[in-house]
Amino acid sequence: MEEKVYWQNRVAFILASMGSAIGLGNVWRFPYICYKYGGGAFLFAYVVVLMLIGIPLLILEFGIGYKFKGSAPYSLSQVRIGNINFEFIGWFAILVGFCITTYYSVIMGWSFDYLFYTLKTMWGDAPKEFFYKNVLGLTDSVFNLGKIPWHIVIGLLLSWVWIVLSIWKGAKTVGKVVYVTVTLPWILLIVFVIRGLALPGAFEGIKYYLTPSWEKLLSPELWQAAISQCFFSLTVGFGVMIAYASFLPPKSDIVNNAFLVGLADAATAYIAGFAVFSTLGYYAYTMGVSVSDVMKSGPELAFCTYPTIISKLPFAPLFGIMFFVMLLTLAIDSAFSLVEGASASFIDKFKIKRWKSNVGISIIAFLLGIIYTTGAGLYWLDIMDHFMNNFGLFLAGFLECIIIGYIYGSENMKRFINEVSERKIGKWWNISILIIVPISAFILLLVSIIERIKSPYGGYPRSAEAFGWGSIILFLILSIVFSRITKEEK
Ligand code: PHE
Numbered sequence: 001m002e003e004k005v006y007w008q009n010r011v012a013f014i015l016a017s018m019g020s021a022i023g024l025g026n027v028w029r030f031p032y033i034c035y036k037y038g039g040g041a042f043l044f045a046y047v048v049v050l051m052l053i054g055i056p057l058l059i060l061e062f063g064i065g066y067k068f069k070g071s072a073p074y075s076l077s078q079v080r081i082g083n084i085n086f087e088f089i090g091w092f093a094i095l096v097g098f099c100i101t102t103y104y105s106v107i108m109g110w111s112f113d114y115l116f117y118t119l120k121t122m123w124g125d126a127p128k129e130f131f132y133k134n135v136l137g138l139t140d141s142v143f144n145l146g147k148i149p150w151h152i153v154i155g156l157l158l159s160w161v162w163i164v165l166s167i168w169k170g171a172k173t174v175g176k177v178v179y180v181t182v183t184l185p186w187i188l189l190i191v192f193v194i195r196g197l198a199l200p201g202a203f204e205g206i207k208y209y210l211t212p213s214w215e216k217l218l219s220p221e222l223w224q225a226a227i228s229q230c231f232f233s234l235t236v237g238f239g240v241m242i243a244y245a246s247f248l249p250p251k252s253d254i255v256n257n258a259f260l261v262g263l264a265d266a267a268t269a270y271i272a273g274f275a276v277f278s279t280l281g282y283y284a285y286t287m288g289v290s291v292s293d294v295m296k297s298g299p300e301l302a303f304c305t306y307p308t309i310i311s312k313l314p315f316a317p318l319f320g321i322m323f324f325v326m327l328l329t330l331a332i333d334s335a336f337s338l339v340e341g342a343s344a345s346f347i348d349k350f351k352i353k354r355w356k357s358n359v360g361i362s363i364i365a366f367l368l369g370i371i372y373t374t375g376a377g378l379y380w381l382d383i384m385d386h387f388m389n390n391f392g393l394f395l396a397g398f399l400e401c402i403i404i405g406y407i408y409g410s411e412n413m414k415r416f417i418n419e420v421s422e423r424k425i426g427k428w429w430n431i432s433i434l435i436i437v438p439i440s441a442f443i444l445l446l447v448s449i450i451e452r453i454k455s456p457y458g459g460y461p462r463s464a465e466a467f468g469w470g471s472i473i474l475f476l477i478l479s480i481v482f483s484r485i486t487k488e489e490k
Contacts, residue, residue: 006249012175014257019178019333021265022185024107024302025233027330030269031209031276032297033229037222039107040212043270045226049268053440056229057397058258060404061236063417063472065245066254071344072239073483075246076400079408086407088409089399090239091479094342096392097238099471101338102365102383103301104331106372109155110135110303111327118310118320127307128300135303139375142383142464146375153373160366163336167343170354171247176342180334186268188326189275195319196278205281206290209273222223224444228389235334237393237400242340255421276301279309285314299378302327334415339365349482379460380467386457387468390448391395398441405434 034042068075072090079086079443113135117123123130132138139146166177196202216222231237245254277291283305284291296305310320343357372381404413412428418424456465 002338006248007171007173007247008175010252010257012171012178013244013248014254015178015182015261016174016333016337017241017257017261018264020235020244020337021233021261021334022182022239022268023233023235023330023334024104024327025229025334026269027189027272027276027327028298028301030229030233031273032295032301034269034273035209035227035277035295036297037219038213038216039208039210041216042222042226043210044212045217045222046229046266049223049226049230050262050356052432053227053437054234054236054431055258055262056236056237057231057253057401057437058241059417059429060239060400060413060433062245062254062258063413064247064400064404065242066252066420067413067416069246071246071341071348072242073345074348075242075401077483079403081407085483086399086403087483088476088479089396089403090242090345091482092392092475093237093239093242094338095395095475095478096388096396097235097240097338098342098361098365099384099392099475100388101335102368103372103384105159105335105365106156106369106377106381107254107299108159108328108331108335109152109157109369109373110299111324111331112155113151113160114303114307114324115321115328117304118307118324119308119317121311121316121320123307123311127311128304129226131299131303131307136378137375138378142376142460143386144376147373148370152377153370156366156369156373159332159335159377160362162332163339164358164362166332166336167340167358168355170340170343174336177336178333181329185329189268189272189321189330191277191322191448192275192326193271195424196275196282196458199278199282199285201281201283201285202278203281205277205279205283205291206209207275208281208295209277220447221386223440224447227440227444228393231393231397232267232389234262235337237396238341239345239396240337243341243344244337246344251420253420253422254417255423255425264349265320280305282312283309347483379464382458382467383460383464384471387472391468391472394441394445394448395472398438398445401433401438401441404431405438410434421452438479 035174068078072093073087076090077085077087137146137149167174235241280291280294284294306323310323312318338356339361342361343354346352346357347354347466392489404410408434414425414429430438456462457468
């Protein structure tokens with residue numbers, strides 16, 4: 001059987017959890033939705049959500065993993081009523097996280113390709129056309145898969161090889177790799193903030209980012225966006241943080257660590273906003289347009305807008321390399337944290353060798369990822385991302401709170417957490433786990449279901465959307481199947 005590996009020290013655990021949390025979500029998702037939902041007002045809402053939902057959930061996941069000393073499925077299998085246990089919830093979380101990682105790694109694949117394109121700023125004067133046509137080969141509809149661009153498949157393969165190597169010996173290897181993958185993107189981010197702020201027009205961009213429109217606090221969409229950003233960004237509902245906490249040696253703290261990780265994640269997102277918006281301000285300035293016209297999120301921001309700006313800077317290839325290395329190192333530790341979480345689950349349950357499980361998961365994820373490399377890949381990425389974020393993560397978070405809060409008992413868990421932690425949690429934590437998180441997750445689930453019944457997501461055909469629904473249902477079935485297989489005791 002695989003021997004149990006622990007983090008070498010507290011710093012390794014904190015860095016690994018931070019690495020998992022801090023990812024593409026901080027750099028290209030947060031700044032954009034912050035701007036879209038009222039700048040400073042969204043920032044305020046996000047801090048509220050972080051305190052009421054994000055950090056309590058992180059404390060809960062750390063608590064579960066540390067208490068039961070196992071992956072998400074194993075830990076939740078220890079909570080029982082009669083002979084019913086809740087292992088399936090752990091599997092469900094892992095499957096949702098796995099699905100997210102299959103497309104997350106494709107974005108890493110694009111970044112690998114751009115490392116080469118940037119050497120000669122190959123996008124020329126038309127970065128948008130270059131990205132959609134030359135790189136992605138985007139087709140006109142979701143069922144027209146077009147050709148598989150081999151350069152992306154190779155980028156994807158490189159990402160998976162890198163992921164497998166980073167977790168080869170589990171927590172032992174991860175604990176070392178994260179020293180680089182957490183600090184390097186931070187250093188690069190600071191370089192981009194300083195460079196960005198020194199550009200003409202930067203101030204206009206920052207003004208856009210931060211000017212608060214307080215009236216937006218009244219809009220339910222703002223709160224929905226804040227909560228879903230919080231789940232995604234903190235990697236809660238993925239089963240990852242449960243596994244990471246299970247590698248903690250005895251006598252470890254939970255509460256302080258959760259606060260550290262949550263606050264570092266939010267701070268990174270906030271700082272990333274300065275890098276993004278100062279450069280967008282410059283972009284708008286050079287184009288003679290207003291900042292609101294150049295606002296983009298996600299792929300377009302990273303692979304079209306940023307390259308345009310990079311071309312305009314002196315030492316363009318250098319900045320380009322720094323930018324894509326930043327994206328890659330931001331993403332890698334999030335991606336491998338999921339493989340670690342999933343691997344821990346298979347090792348706990350099926351007693352297989354770590355390397356076999358790591359390699360197996362990575363090969364399957366790589367093969368599934370090929371769908372997102374096709375000409376319709378971007379559409380599928382968009383659909384899956386919507387379903388995993390708005391249904392998968394909320395459902396996983398909701399079920400975790402109900403099971404621990406009401407069946408295991410939030411008071412029991414709180415007592416355990418307080419016994420081991422330097423800082424103690426009070427009644428507020430019970431209120432959060434028993435009421436605030438489950439109610440908000442439940443409402444958001446309902447809202448998302450109603451929205452989808454009314455109209456298909458993003459104007460895609462219902463038949464395409466069915467794959468989103470289908471995946472959620474498939475994951476529920478698979479999690480029940482996994483939890484029923486051979487009931488071996490650990
Ligand atoms: N927390 C990550 C981010 O903000 C999301 C993520 C985690 C994606 C784990 C995949 C696996 O980007």
